[in-house]
Amino acid sequence: MEETELIQATAQHLEQLFSGEGSGHDWWHIRRVWKTATKIGEQEGADLLVVQLGALLHDIADWKFHDGNEQAGPDAAMAWLASLNAPVSLQQKVVTIVKEVTFKGAGVETKPSTLEGQVVQDADRLDAIGAIGIGRAFAYGGYKGRELYNPGISPELHASFEEYKKNQAPTLNHFYEKLFLLKDRMNTATGKKLAQERHSIMQAYVQQFLAEWHSEEKPPSSFLYV
Template identity: 65%
Template sequence: MKQDALVQATAHHVEQLFSGEGSGHDWFHIKRVWQNAITIGQAENADLFIVQLGALLHDIADWKFHNGDEEAGPRAATVWLSSHGTPTPVIKQVCQIIKEVSYKGAGVATNPSSLEGRVVQDADRLDAIGAIGIARAFAYGGFKNREMYNPTQPPEVHATFEAYQKNQSATLNHFYEKLFLLKDRFTTATGRQLAEQRHVYMQEFVKEFLQEWHGAEDVPVAFVV
């Protein structure tokens, strides 16, 4: 199958799988990551064929929805790509991107081993911050039956992936445990530039949220932006 045809077939396949998903990891999230990855990939001179397949398949079987199984995504991607006669080197590159794309805790380094992986990771992280990132955080929190905010439950610095996986804290904690940290973890110049304004928007949102919640009371130190 030609490259363009495979990309379009993959997009259609993923759209069918994830349309209507309610946790913030739906088809429109994947589509935004796909488009952001093209934008970043073009600016960074990455292989756009690999970038597009990696972006479209990055959430094909996310560990968060497969009992923490980090190999679920690469397995599902391999089955799909193999069924369309994709060369083994391409499958390996795409699967490596899927393995390396996720955030795994404040204390865990997650630097992709290829330029294409860095592009897809930055595109995915871009959709985790800003106005859409805020909406997705609360959508996922509701999906997981988490409180919006609990001032008696401070954020945690997760030193290991295992600790991050087990985290069940309120959604606002997620801003301190992940979202506010992402700005300094973008690994392409284009991604860093695109992240700046979205980061500022999140900070302003959280400040307003805490002001409305606490009123004249003092905001707990752990939640001062």
Template identity: 70%
Template sequence: MKADELVAVTAQHVEKLFAGEGSGHDWWHIRRVWQNALKIGTLEKADLTLVQLGALLHDIADWKFHAGDEEAGPRAATEWLQAQQAPEDLIEQVCQIIREVSFKGAGVDTTPSTLEAKVVQDADRLDAIGAIGIGRAFAYGGYKGREMYSPDHVPLLHASFEEYKKNQGPTLNHFYEKLFLLKDRLNTPAGQQLAQERHAYMQQFVQQFLTEWHGEEQPPAAFHL
């Protein structure tokens, strides 16, 4: 199977799997990551076959929905790509992208090892910030039954992936624990440029949220921007 055909059938497969998903990790999220990864990868002169397959399969079995199993995604991607008779070296490289894409806590270095993984990670993180990132954060919080916000539960900057996986804090905390950190953790010049406006929009949203919540009172210091 030619590379462009493999990308096309993979896109069709993933769309069927994730159509209508309600946590913010749906097909449209994956499609946006795919398209942004293609844009960034073209500018960065990355291998676009790897970039596209990595983007399309990056959430095929996300650890968040598989009991924290970090290898669920690589396993599912391997099964799919082997069924399409993809070369083993390509499968290994795509799985490496999947392993390296996730945020794992404020204190954890998740810098990818290849240009292609950097591109996919940037595209995924861009979809976690800005207006769509805000919507996705609250969709996931609702899916997990979390409070929107609680002044009594301050944000935590997790020192390890295990701490991060156990986090059950309110959705607004997620902005401080992850989303506000992403702008300075993007890998490519193209990704960094795209992040600026989205980051500023998120800051404005959170400031307005806290103003409406607290009125004339001040939120706890941990929530100051």
């Protein structure tokens, strides 16, 4: 199968699997990551076949929707690429991206081992911040039945992936526990540049959220820094 056929077949497969999904991890998220990763990959001189397949497959079986199983995604990506008779070396490169792309907590180092993985991770993280990132955060919070905000529950910077996986905190905490951290964890020069404005949008939003919520009162100190 030609490279363009591999990409198109994979895109069609993911669109069928994730169209209409309501948690913010839908086909349109995957498509945005795919397009952003392609642009970053072009700027950074990455292998665009690996980047595109990695971006398309990065959420094929996210641990959040598979009982915390970290191997579900890599296994599903490998099975799909094998079904297309993709070269084994290509399968391995893409599966490595799927394994390494996810955020695992504030205290966990998750920089991918390849340039292509770093490109895909940057694209995925860019879609988690800014205006769309705000919408996705609250969509996922609603999907999981979480409170919007609770002043009595402080954000927690998780030291391990196990702690992060168990987190059930209100959605606003997620900005402090993950989203505000992503600007400084971009891997590529292109990703870092794109993250700046999106980070500022989130800061302004959370400041306004807290101002409206607390009105004349001062928010708890754990929520003052954005």
